[in-house]
Amino acid sequence: MGISDNKILSFTDVSVHNNPKDCWVIINAKAYDVTKFLDDHPGGDEVLLQVAGEDASEEFESAGHGSAARLMLDEYYVGEIDPLSSPVKKRAPPTQLSVKRNTVTPQLPPTTNKPGNNHFIIKLVVFFLALGMAVGLGLYSSN
Numbered sequence: 723m724g725i726s727d728n729k730i731l732s733f734t735d736v737s738v739h740n741n742p743k744d745c746w747v748i749i750n751a752k753a754y755d756v757t758k759f760l761d762d763h764p765g766g767d768e769v770l771l772q773v774a775g776e777d778a779s780e781e782f783e784s785a786g787h788g789s790a791a792r793l794m795l796d797e798y799y800v801g802e803i804d805p806l807s808s809p810v811k812k813r814a815p816p817t818q819l820s821v822k823r824n825t826v827t828p829q830l831p832p833t834t835n836k837p838g839n840n841h842f843i844i845k846l847v848v849f850f851l852a853l854g855m856a857v858g859l860g861l862y863s864s865n
């Protein structure tokens with residue numbers, strides 16, 4: 723892999739490959755086409771799609787990939803990133819991918835046991851039933 727036959731790409735060139743049918747990632751200043759790898763990635767396609775078209779160096783390193791993963795990189799290599807180009811992040815504006823990402827974050831379960839008026843009325847009815855029975859029993863046993 724000599725420098726001369728390396729394709730030089732900008733962050734912008736890579737950023738258009740940001741979907742499940744065409745998914746590139748940048749890891750340590752190199753671009754990888756992981757489209758065919760999405761289904762086979764042991765970490766799942768979701769994490770790859772979240773960083774599709776972007777610099778995923780931090781994510782790749784923090785996932786604790788071993789040497790097996792590093793050896794696989796060559797297979798998907800497409801070119802070098804021009805260090806003078808500006809990084810492109812799609813995270814700021816809400817895109818379809820960021821919506822998808824939100825669905826992954828655990829949502830708080832809906833609060834179901836709000837003390838409603840119904841509960842109070844039921845308690846009131848039970849109370850008067852018990853009161854009525856107590857009074858009735860009292861009258862019955864006093865005779």
Ligand code: HEM
Nearest residue numbers: 754764765769770773778781782785787788790791794795
């Ligand atoms: C071409 C790029 C990539 C390759 C070849 C690759 C390959 C692999 C491989 C082989 C494993 C199994 C464990 C290991 O051998 O280390 C793995 C696990 C994992 N990968 Fe990747 N990976 C890539 C990119 C990424 C990226 C960009 C992320 C995060 C955004 C990621 C997140 C993970 C996670 C979270 C696991 C752990 C899964 C688990 O242990 O349950 N990977 N990856």
